Amino acid sequence: MDIPDTFTPPQRVLMGPGPSNVAPSVLKAIGQPLVGHLDPSFIKMMEEIKGMLRMVFQTKNEMTFPVSGTGSAGMEFCFVNLIEPGDEVIVGVNGAFGGRMVDVAERCGARVTKVEAPWGQIIEPGQIEEALRKVSNPKVVAVVHAETSTGAESPVAEIGKVVKKAGALYLIDAVTSLGGSPVKIDEWGIDAIYSGTQKCLSCPPGLAPVSFSPRAMKVASHRKTKVQSWYLDVNLLAGYWGEERVYHHTAPISMNYALHAALKEVLEEGLENRWRRHRQNHLALRSGLSAVGLELAAQEGYQLWQLNPIRVPTGVDEAVIRKALLNNFNIEIGAGLGPLKGKIWRVGLMGATSTRDNVRLLLSALCQTLNENGHKVDAAAALAATA
């Protein structure tokens, strides 16, 4: 093999399930020269990241920091620290990421009770309540807040009340929700939560913001067995991200630069403003789609603002349209997963990607491509409906 040429990425509009587009300030931050992971300037920045994450997560949890891996590493972080072999865990499964939680929990030795809903539907508080009655000693209840595979938002606040009554630990996947719609750790009684940087925080992928309540920390620090992952052991990580600054692993310096800048963008916009922007652009997209007979596949009343699952019209080849959008318009959208493969497109309006211009760009390109492929729609009507 010869040495390849310098890589220059094409300029894409990232409207898939993540990564989303990144603000210029974040790209500038990530390209800065390195300092050491124990440099006083870096340690000060780590404290600032922890503080900003607490604001974004709406929590006072001391143990709030970015795990040095992507969102799935955050999922694994939560389970490996809380679960010991034989522990009983209830997991809501209404999409790919609920299914992944089951897999991860079982690899920790958990006895898992699945609470299921069809893909695109939500997990109801009553379903969790019923499972809690059946399971003898439930240690953890885990639910995906925003199912990236389906576009449905489960009622995490309501489920939290049920979990609290039963005394179990409450574990939430907020990979796609954080920064795009409300996530309120303390108010909702969440004990363990993980997110990713590349969705509504509009930061490159590579870090997983997590938070553990004092109760979760107590469980993790009073285990009978060692945490099965050294890399993700919160008891060791607390030494580096806490007061002591004990060397654990070399933190991804540049990624933390980027997260610092991305969190500043979020907080300078303001959480309420940011949520409103995500909601408005979702509604604009939905109106535009509706005007040409396209509909969202997620449960009415629980549709995510940041991830829009568009039902593929009968007779249209999902992949042909998706590839044409990429090749002709540089727009990336996502395919369906699992039972929704071939049946939906997933259109992300996350973070910096969530703009009125991008909604109109997508609608015009999608309508044109559908027309070119024999499915006639009125692009002007779609665009007019976004107003």
Next chain:
Amino acid sequence: MDIPDTFTPPQRVLMGPGPSNVAPSVLKAIGQPLVGHLDPSFIKMMEEIKGMLRMVFQTKNEMTFPVSGTGSAGMEFCFVNLIEPGDEVIVGVNGAFGGRMVDVAERCGARVTKVEAPWGQIIEPGQIEEALRKVSNPKVVAVVHAETSTGAESPVAEIGKVVKKAGALYLIDAVTSLGGSPVKIDEWGIDAIYSGTQKCLSCPPGLAPVSFSPRAMKVASHRKTKVQSWYLDVNLLAGYWGEERVYHHTAPISMNYALHAALKEVLEEGLENRWRRHRQNHLALRSGLSAVGLELAAQEGYQLWQLNPIRVPTGVDEAVIRKALLNNFNIEIGAGLGPLKGKIWRVGLMGATSTRDNVRLLLSALCQTLNENGHKVDAAAALAATA
């Protein structure tokens, strides 16, 4: 808490145990706009990274790719995939990272036999041979090639012959060696290896290049139990980094941009040239230190070129000197760990940091600081000896 100011890192000369300084091409690459992790352009780049890693690792191993975490995640990747509960593992322990391998292996359920040497000494092939005779059914022998905590380089090629004879899998920590001194997977009979990006590859931390031989892949794919880590399961990762491109996790896009550029720098310089440069600058530093009575703490004949453990002279406060170098000269060097705490400074000459100018910069700053702290040395003599 208020929103913090934009973070601007101080300009450091990174002469600690990593991260090392990064070439401008790498900083330029990491700051490029994002594409999706399934974008055709990104998939092509992934193939190029795999190809370049094979050249740098000197291997034909198909399963050669960067794990989405730092070097310690690479360590965990190797152990979780190869070890099942009850397996017997022999680990060479002559520093912090050998000790960490024991911890990680035990968390996988391994029965570990330690082969020990004092910190700064090497693991001898004969020691491994003896352990292999005593252990009934050794599955894996694990050795740290370049002990970052001590500056000693164990004779990995020679140990490999002993391991091969016994039929065990050979697992190597090449975090600090790769890109700075020879690492030859196929020639040395290595089955599993991990490295980090932030040492002699001169890339920001955040990825762990790994490689599995076909034999290691066979072991990993014929396990009786599931790999305990979902995130690091090579059987799942092979689906994403292999031909099929099945979505597993969202790869850290920007970090892969950086690694692509960093590997290009390595290969454009040429491995032999790069090794020679690391050796020459190590010898220059060693001569300069020797001229003022300072010596290296690692075993004679097995001293790493990229990590130089300088013995702290009697009566000198290690931390005072180290902090003065940072505060007065913007030079980061490392402290000793474990039994070497307070007894050595660790001076990295890794990747882009390994230049004659940096050797002279360090010597002049160190001599001045020692003089200012009452330990008289002749800076001119140190500098003259580097010629």
